Amino acid sequence: MFKVRTLNQISPLGLARFDAKRFQVGADIEDADAIMLRSFKMHDMPLPARLKAVGRAGAGVNNIPVAALSQRGVPVFNAPGANxxxxxxxxxxxxxxxxxxxxxxxxxxxxxxxxxxxxxxxxxxxxxxxxxxxxxxxxxxxxxxxxxxxxxxxxxxxxxxxxxxxxxxxxxxxxxxxxxxxxxxxxxxxxxxxxxxxxxxxxxxxxxxxxxxxxxxxxxxxxxxxxxxxxxxxxxxxxxxxxxxxxxxxxxxxxxxxxxxxxxxxxxxLPHLGASTQEAEDNCAIMVAEELRDFLENGNIRNAVNFPEVVVAREGVCRLVVANANVPNMVGQISTSMARAGLNIHNLVNKSRGDLAYTLVDLDSALPDAVYDEIATIPGVMSARRIST
Incomplete structure (x- = not known):
């Protein structure tokens, strides 16, 4: 089960997009997989060790430590156009x-x-x-x-x-x-x-x-x-x-x-009323909730301010998603580790955005722990995650 912590009051219409069978959502969650917020200032708060994503139910992300999260391989999502x-x-x-x-x-x-x-x-x-x-x-x-x-x-x-x-x-x-x-x-x-x-x-x-x-x-x-x-x-x-x-x-x-x-x-x-309509709050919350859910469940990235957009339909038995530095031979090292283990790559997508890149691999079989650990420790890999069907 994924845990999502809310740092502000979020529209119930947005929170309803998280399936209760797969997501635990609340303001008191400590070790969260994802954080969802509006205007809360995150710069001085400790970040959970297992944090995988942050979603801002709005457009601006000045209240979020984007650079620090990027170095951890954590995408920061927002809701462009919703307000x-x-x-x-x-x-x-x-x-x-x-x-x-x-x-x-x-x-x-x-x-x-x-x-x-x-x-x-x-x-x-x-x-x-x-x-x-x-x-x-x-x-x-x-x-x-x-x-x-x-x-x-x-x-x-x-x-x-x-x-x-x-x-x-x-x-x-x-x-x-x-x-x-x-x-x-x-x-x-x-x-x-x-x-x-x-x-x-x-x-x-x-x-x-x-x-x-x-x-x-x-x-x-x-x-x-x-x-x-x-x-x-x-x-x-x-x-x-x-x-x-x-x-x-x-x-x-x-x-x-x-x-x-x-x-x-x-x-x-005026007292920061730009997005202060019920319609805008609903639209932003719905958009960001769907972005976080798709990322946590499928590894897809859309509307992240720090990582490239990568949206690929799930194929194969296991999906590996890797946030890595945009350096030469990263894809080669990842695919070589899999080839040595006799794993067949069904689909592979790698996209970059500035100094950051994101690699998504669908496999026809499960990814063994040893291979996963090898990939996760490649220099330049900031985060790696396995997603099974």
Whole structure:
């Protein structure tokens, strides 16, 4: 029986994907085969010795020690696209809040006092201060054209906006799903110069940290609005507040309140609501539960952030899965060990991703302990596991 530990409250619809006959699931499990979580910060927690996989019921994995897990041969799964619609809808709300100055208008209306007639007169006298503008014809810049970015781009087109996008890592599949009406920017700088609104949809890595900073904020129009519903750290709060205070930026909307921005009159900071819909939580939990189950039961990898995708139908009597360093002759050493033992390989797949590789072998007979031990101790092998039918 596989043991799955939950570090956050996970949607019951996702947990229901684990067959109770084969999986024990709970928050109090110690020596777990897999961990499933949402926002729990794993960096300082001890990792179970038998840990085989980690699943994040969401997209970002900054709260997970991916590098340390990779060195142990542990794939980290996530749920790309499962919360995309929820985030897109929040971005659309942000566009409208900024364009119509709704924060200031709401606060103005809430402070009105007197009789209804007096309030009505105050409204007519004061509403001019909150006049906004409409979205058709405005330029929406989208940085990052993954599942969320593409939906945001298409929503902008639906609102009559001109949309430009930038993503140096846009996949062929992603490009197929992107409307031809989305114009491609040559660089982030080129996008910032044109945009009336710029929305970020990128992971937080070295290349994306402080994409809006003291230098790049100067590329934006003084009437522009920045939206960050991606990750805290993509925007340098100090540089952005300085631009707002100097009148060189219209507004900032984000999902990451900090002391620097949360009370600023030109900022709307929300409490990390991007994926906080029941539908998104259900979708993420279901996707990750199915990924973990398929990996534990069949050794298949899909939507891992650190290992290549390897999905192969089960054939043969025994399956061996090996996480290994991406070095020469690894497959040769594995197959040689099997050949010396007279084992017939029914199917073998090896794929790599950067410094890591994953080898999956289906055999027509059981894998003896001695051969398994020999393979598990090959230099560069980080983890190995036998799966029987």
């Amino acid at each position: 995309a619609n929820a985030v897109k809808e929040l971005v659309v709300a942000g566009l409208l809040i900024a364009a119509r100055n709704l924060r200031g208008a709401w606060e103005f209306a809430a402070t009105l006092k007197g009789s209804d007639a007096e309030i009505s007169r105050a409204v007519e006298a004061g509403k001019k201060a909150y006049a906004g503008f409409e979205l058709p014809g405005r330029v929406l810049g989208v940085v990052g054209l993954g599942a969320i970015g593409r939906l945001v781009a298409h929503a902008g087109l639906s609102l009559g906006m001109r949309v430009i996008g930038f993503d140096p890592e846009l996949t062929v599949e992603g490009a197929w799903q992107l409307s031809a009406e989305v114009q491609k920017a040559a660089s982030v700088a080129a996008l910032l110069r044109e945009a009336d609104f710029v929305s970020f949809h990128v992971p937080l890595v070295d290349a994306t940290r402080h994409m809006i900073n003291a230098e790049t904020v100067g590329l934006l129009k003084p009437t522009a609005t920045v939206l960050n519903f991606a990750r805290e750290g993509v925007v340098d709060d100090n540089a952005l507040v300085a631009a707002l205070d100097a009148g060189r930026l219209h507004a900032y909307l984000c999902d990451f309140p900090t002391n620097r921005v949360k009370n600023h009159p030109k900022v709307v900071a």
